[in-house]
Amino acid sequence: MNAQARIHMVDAPTHPSLSSPILEVRDVHKVFGGVRALNGLSLSIAEGEVHCVLGPNGAGKSTFFKILMGTERPTTGKILYKGRDVTDLPAFKRARLGLSVKFQNIRVFADLTVFQNLFIPLRRHYSARQIPERVAVLLAQVSLDGSEHRLARELSHGQQQWLAIAMSMAFDPEILLLDEPTAGMSVEETDKTAAIIRQLNAQKTTIIVIEHDMGFIRDLCARTSVLHYGKLFAQGSFDEIAADADVRRIYLGTL
Ligand SMILES: Nc1ncnc2c1ncn2[C@@H]1O[C@H](COP(=O)(O)OP(=O)(O)O)[C@@H](O)[C@H]1O
Ligand SMILES: [Mg+2]
Structure with missing residues (x-):
């Protein structure tokens, strides 16, 4: 089977707010030199949800956040925020509209x-x-x-x-993007981070979180998208994703 053609839209059609998503990525390609970081990624985020993004190293997860925030522009494709095309809007203007990101590398002033x-x-x-x-x-x-x-x-x-x-x-912000927030954390810190995210979400922030830690994602109980080779490979509840044999195979490197 062609792995890249396999997409489950398991609960997407029934999600309450997906008829008018807060954020939408439409067929985005991003090429760095010769590297295809994103290869036709399409994904919608519903207002008020916590959405987890999984995928092997190099799948394009961090690039996805950079094109959402506007620190990188797509080679082709569109980004819509509340239905408005923001593809050409610089990052500081997207921040004013309510987007915020914590990138993968920590940025506090020690x-x-x-x-x-x-x-x-x-x-x-x-x-x-x-x-x-x-x-x-x-x-x-x-x-x-x-x-x-x-x-x-x-x-x-x-x-x-x-x-x-x-x-x-x-x-x-209305939307907070968190790139691997629990990397390097102890189990207790990871648990507390899940609680912090749930609390921020309860106060109305839509949150997209890139993560590897399966226990953490299970805790968040969120809709989950799996990226592979720069496109959406699978989507569903955490339980559906965790039970998916092909998702397991991409982590083992056999797909
Ligand atoms: N600025 C860049 N220049 C060249 N290649 C890049 C750049 N950013 C990312 N890539 C490449 O794009 C692919 C996806 O990277 P990334 O989005 O960081 O993946 P992930 O976060 O899923 O590990 C990788 O092959 C990576 O090496
Ligand atoms: Mg990354």
């Missing part, structure tokens, strides 16, 4: 305090008087209450990831 790390993104939208209260709200959202004056480098790896999540929540 020698600054937690407060100072958050101050940097917040100062563009909030007055100096408003910032302490906003910092407190963000830290509570990521289980770092009361850590304002700690240096970022004194935080555990997991706590630094949560600080990076708080920084990407600074403008209260």
Whole structure:
């Protein structure tokens, strides 16, 4: 069977908000030099959902986020946000529309305090008087209450990831993209990260999360898309994806 032609749209047609998705990628190709990072990717995200993205290394997951955020432009194809074509919109304008991302590599300033790390993104939208209260709200959202004056480098790896999540929540985005948020985390930190994501989602943020950790994805209980060779390979509930023999085969490298 042609692996790349195999797509299950298991529960997509019945998802409540997919008739008008908040975010839609239509037949996106992205070529870097000779490398096809995305090869006809089409995918829709419903407003208010947590959506997990899985796939072997090199499947195009991080490139998918870069073209959603606008830090990379597709070679061909379209990106729609609330029905509006944003394909040519630069990243800072997409941020203003409500998109935010925490990329794969952590970006906290190790020698600054937690407060100072958050101050940097917040100062563009909030007055100096408003910032302490906003910092407190963000830290509570990521289980770092009361850590304002700690240096970022004194935080555990997991706590630094949560600080990076708080920084990407600074403008209260409608959609948050998280690229491998639990990489390198302990089991406890991973569990707590799932709780943080559920909590942010309960407060109305649509969240797309790229992950490898199967226990974590099971915990989130989210609709899951599998990318393979730069396109959608399978989609369904976590249980459907976990039970899929072909999905297992792409991880073993036999498809
Ligand atoms: N800036 C780039 N220049 C050249 N090749 C790239 C670049 N970014 C990604 N790629 C290639 O595109 C493919 C997909 O990469 P990526 O999206 O990072 O995959 P994933 O996140 O699923 O591991 C890989 O083969 C990678 O080497
Ligand atoms: Mg990646």
